[in-house]
Amino acid sequence: MARRIFRSPLTVLGLFIVLGILIAALFAPVIATHSPTEVDLVSKLEAPSVEHFFGTDEVGRDIFSRIVYGTRISLRIGLLVVLIAFPVGTILGAIAGYMGGRIDQVIMRITDIFLSFPGIILAMSIAAALGPSIENVMLALAATWWPWYTRIVRSSVLSIKHAEFIEASRALGANPFRILFKEVIPNSIAPATIQASLDLGFVILAAAGLSFIGLGAQPPSPEWGAMLSNSREILREAWWAATFPGIAILLTVLGFNLLGDGLNDLLDPKQR
Amino acid sequence: MPLLEVTNLKQHFTTKKGFAGNKTVVKAVDGVSLTIEEGKTLGIVGESGCGKSSLGRSILRLVEPTEGSIKFKGKEIVGVSAKEMKELRKEMQIVFQDPYASLNPRRTVRQILEAPLIIHNIGNKIERKELIEDLSGKIGLRKEQLSNYPHEFSGGQRQRIGIARAMALNPKLIIADEPVSALDVSVQSQVLNLMLDLQQERNLSYMFISHDLSVVQHISDKVAVMYLGKVVEIADVAKVYDTPIHPYTRALLSALPVPDPTHVKNRVILEGDLPSPSNPPTGCTFHTRCPMATKECREIIPPLEEKESGHFAACIHV
C-alpha cells in the first residue's frame, strides 16, 4: 500500500505539503523568527529580507512568523469543521440509506435545501447571524458542510444495504442500531473519508474567504484570510503582504487535495 | 407435529416502473404450502428466478410475507412482535449462497461469530470465548485464525464460517440458500458433509435451496420443485428422482447426467425462456414450455394434489 502511494509523485508532493503544515503548526514557536502579533513600527512595510523572510506589514509584524502561526488557526478550523460535519453527515446518510421510505425522504429533502445554497453563501449568512468570530465561522461551515457527507454515505449505503452480511445480521435478530453502526457504516464510509480529506483543504479555503470579508478571524489574528483582507490597504506599497498568505492557503488546499486524490486512486484503481 | 408448517405463503413485491409510476406486482412466492419434519431436510429446487430464495427469506421474515401462515413448532410466526421474533431467530437461521458477500469484510471471524451471542445476550466474555473456540474447532479453524478477516480465507472456509455463525445460537432449523453453488466442486462435498454431520449431531432440520439437482438429491429427505413461485411437485427424494410426475420435473431430471452407460437418454428439452414473474402466463404457468400442454392448461390453474401416496404434483394431465 505504501509503495503504491510513493509511485504517484503528486500524492507524495501532497503528503510532504501536509506534513510540512503539520510540522509548522506543531513547532510554530521554534520555526517562527518573530512574534506573530508584536508591533514594531520602526520596521514597518519592509520588503522580504534575511531578517524578515516574507517582509513586514503596516505595523511592522513579521509576515513569515504570522503565516507559520496561521497554520495552527487554519488546521484547527479544518479539523474541527470536518470533525463535526463528517459524523453528523455520515450518520444521517446511513440512516437515510438504510431505513429508506419516509425517513429517507425527509433527510434527503433537508440536504437538498442546504445544497440549494451555492458556495459559501449559506455559511456567510449563518456566520453573519451569529456574529463575526472564528468559532462562529466554524459552526457556520459545519452547518453547511454535513449534507455532502450525507449524500455520499447514503449512496454507498444503498449499494451495500442488500448485501448478504447485513441480511445475516438481521436474521440473527440484531437491532437496527447495531446493524447501522457495526455493519452498514463501517462498510460505507470509505468514499466519505476521502471527501473529508479533500474537505480539510476546502474548509480552510472557505474560512479564509469568510475572514477576508470580515466574518471570521478578527485582526490582529494571524489568520491567512484576515491577513489578505488587511493587505488590501497596503497593496501599492507591499506586494509581499498580499502574496505570501495566499501562497500559504494555496499550498494547504493543494496538499490536502493531492493527498485526497491519491487516497481515491488507492481505493479505486479503476478511476485512473 | 412438523417443525415448520407453511400454508399458502405469498410473497408479492410491488415495483414502480419509470416516472409515471406504473406499478408492477411480482409474485415471487405465490401460494406455497410445505412442511419440514424435525431432523429432516427438505430440498427446494428450481431455476433461478423461480422464487425459491424469496421463499426462504419470507419464512425467516427477512421480508414480510404478503399472505399466508408460517407455523414453527405449531406456533404462528406471521405477525408476531419484533421481540418475539427475536427469540424465534435463535431457533431458525440462514446460510447464504455467496461466502464472499455474507461475511462483513471489516470484522474479524471472532467478531462475526461472537455477534449472535452478543445480540442474544448469551454468556459473559469468557463463556463466549469458549463457545466461539468450540464452534471454530467444529468447522476446522485454528484458534489463531479467529483474529483474521474474511478475505484471508478460501471460499470453502468462509462458507464454513457462515455455517458456524448460523449454528452459534443452536437453532432447530437452518435455511440454506444455495450454500454450495458458489464453491468449487471439490469443496462442495466438504461443506455438505459438515452440514450432514451437524444435522446428525444436533438433530437439525434443513431447508436446502439449490438449483443443483444432484446436490439436492444427495442431502435431502424430501424435495419440492418450484416453478414461477409455485410448488409443482413435492415428495420423498426417491419418489421425485425415480418416478417424477410433473412434466417440469421430468424435464429438469432428464438434463441430469446419469452414471450408467446402458441408460437410454430420453431428454425432454424445454422450449423458450422462463416467463417473467411480473407477467406470468395464465392457467398453469408452465404451459408455455410444457410438451404436454393443451388448451385447458391455459385456463385451469392446476391444484397441488396427491397423485400417488405421499407424492404431490400440480398438473391436470397426470
Add this chain to the structure above:
Amino acid sequence: MDALRFIGKRLLLMIPILIGISILTFAISNTIPGDPARLILGPKATPDGLEALREDMGLNDPLYVQYGRYMSGIGQGDLGKSTYSQRPVVDDLLRYSPATIELTMFAMFITLIIGVPFGVISASRKDRIADQFTRIFALIGVAMPAFWLGLLLLLFFYLKLGVLPGSGRLDGGMSPPEYVTGMYTVDALLAGNWSVFYSAFMHLILPGITLAAVTVGMITRMTRSSMLTVLQSDYIRTAFAKGAPENRVLYGHALRNGIMPVITLLGMAFGHALGGSILVEAVFSWPGLGQYAVNAINYLDFPAVMGVTMLIAVMFIIVNLIVDTLYFFIDPRLKHS
C-alpha cells in the same frame, strides 16, 4: 409536449425547495443574538417602551405566526428594509443584481471557452506534456483562493502595469448606458455606444478572470475525465481506425457525448461563481450583490444579508432548472424515456 411536462415537473419540485429555503433563512434570522427591540431603542430604553415595541414588531407572537408574516411579506416582494441604506431590500437587490449577473455570466463564458477545449486537448494527449500542464493548472485553479488571485491581478495589471482598470464598472466620469438589462456591456451595445462598451468590457476583464479561475479548473477536470471515458469507447476507436481525421472525431463524435457530464456540472459551477462573486466583488469594488452583502455584514444590516442569501439561492435554483432543461434537449435518451 414531453419537454413541457418535464419542465412543469421540475417547477413543481422547486416549490418544496423554495419553502425549505425560506424556513432556513427565517431560522437563521431568528438566531441573531440579542433583542432587536433593544437594538433599536438603545440602552436607555424603559421596560415598558421595550415591551411596546416588541408587541408592535410582533416579536411576542409564536414563531409560526412570525414565519407566516415573513412568508406573506416575501410573497408581496417585501424582504424588509435595509438598516444601512434605509431602502427596501428588494429595491437594493434589483439595483445590485445586474452587475453580479453580468460578471458571473462573463466568468462562465470564459470558463467554457477555456475549460472545454483544454479538457479535450488534455484527454487526447493523455499523460503527455500538454496534459500534465493542463492538469496542474486545473489543480491549482481549484485550490486557489479566488480573492487572492484577484489581489495579485490587481497588483500586477492595475497597480504595476496600469493596463487594466481595477475597480468599479466604468471609467470615472463616464455615465452608464440607458437602463435596459442593467448589464452595462449589453446596454451599451444596445445603445450603440462603443466607448461605454469598451470601458465596461475592460472593467469586466480582471474580476471576470478571477472569478473564472476556479470554475475553469472544475470544468477542465470534468471535460478531461469524461472525454477519457468516451475516447476509450468502441465507436470512437472505430472512427479512428477507419481513418477519420482526428479533430473531426474529437470535436464531432467524442465531444458530443463527452460534454454531457460537463453540462450537469455547469449548474454547480455557476453556483460556485455566484458564491465566489461575493469575495471577488469585494476585491474589485464591483458594485454587485457581493459588495452589497459585504457592506451589509460590516454594518450588521441583517435584512440585507438575508435578502442576498435568498436571492442567490433562487438564482442558483433557476440556473439548475435551465441546465436540466438543456440536458433534456441535448440528451436524446431522456426525451424518449
